[in-house]
Amino acid sequence: MSTSVLPTYDEVISRYEPVIGLETHVELGTATKMFCGCPTVFGAEPNTQVCPVCLGLPGSLPVANKAAIEATIRIGLALNCSIATWCRFARKNYFYPDMPKNFQISQYDEPLCTDGYLDVEVNGETVRIGIERVHLEEDTGKTLHVGGATGRIHGATESLVDYNRAGIPLVEIVTKPVPGIGAMAPEVAKAYVAELRDVIRTLGVSDVRMEQGSMRCDVNTSLNRPGEEWGTRTETKNVNSLRSVERAVRSEMLRQASVLDAGGTITQETRHFHEDTGDTTSGRSKETATDYRYFPEPDLAPLAPDPQWVERLKAALPELPRVHRARLRTEWNLSELDMQSILNAGAVELIEQTVAAGASPEAARKWWLGELSRRANAEGVELESVGATPAQVAQLQTLVDGGKLTDKLARQVLEGVLAGEGDPEAIMAARGLEVVSDTGALTAAIDEAIAAHPDVAEKIRGGNQAAAGVLIGAVMKTTKGAADAKTVRELVLARLAG
């Protein structure tokens, strides 16, 4: 391996053109598995949601789940794909302990949906990502390696396997290669996955939670010199957050450039992304399709979706995110650029829900793009996982609008919300953060300030109102910022008038 210093990103872009491609797996939220009636609840006791079919016992026969087929067709339609009028499942043969049949039922050369696209916005530009195919398959089980320090198989004393996930319907969405995006490649990759997630969430067919693994992304990256053929691609597996999608593309571009700069060649392989370092390391060399010995699944009938059924599904698609955002932009009275920054921050739905909970669009935007985005960035988490809910943000704003909190106190209350202390109202009470509106308490603090600054008081009595700032400052200090400055000013002037 090359040990040379990595080039800068700008250097990479000046010498190479990136081509990316994305393969995304989405676990469908059906009540039962793909080929049997087992339930699909997340987090159940290991090996309690299994039966002879999903355990691959001899003689058991699969039956395809109609709800999963319908969900896959709806995804295909939302991605502008053609829906096959006839297609088959295929066996993908390989051995791995988490796959009890020693083959996975998937689709090979006859996918259910083909040749679509998804438009994404990056830096105010629309990039059309071609969709090669959308097909349906079954998920594998999960292995757990215990006894070692890292949770990996190396150093483990034993391995456990949980087949609850085996047979859960899985949709694979494969893009066409995306060339011509230059320096934007990492952002385009992230924007695509974000848009795809939003589309699927809007369809209501999966909870698409990357951190729970119900949406998993493999990122293909290659570099070529301008005018030359596309380079050899690597496939970075199981990238588990939007931020990691962007980082994985960027780090792989840097790594490949350093290998190519040194006169080396890129090996076609899978690589693993590491959240902690942001680097990828080599996995296994990539199998080719022939290694899997695909053949049509003999235990399942072909799929032949009725074109009229497909038409009905198409007509019933919900308003998709792009159209939805355009409508919100008008309703919220925002510029393209403002809407783009909301989108980049992953805040569209959060702001929408905060507005639904009673806040104005301006206030909702201020909290989510300001204080909360800063916190999410500092902690390296997605905005939606930052620790405040839209309802809490709306309640906080109601307290500000009602004069119970100043902006400064509101930020302290928000600290409490993020620390898990409860809802804003409860935190305000528990921490004693309410605005001091009790004029008795304020008058006492004002008298104290006047006694401490007799010279200033004399100036104000003499008509120099600008001098009041010193006394207001003293009162704010005594009340630890819990007084409304405007009210204090009025009281100070009234006290010293005449």
Ligand SMILES: [Zn+2]
């Ligand atoms: Zn089963």
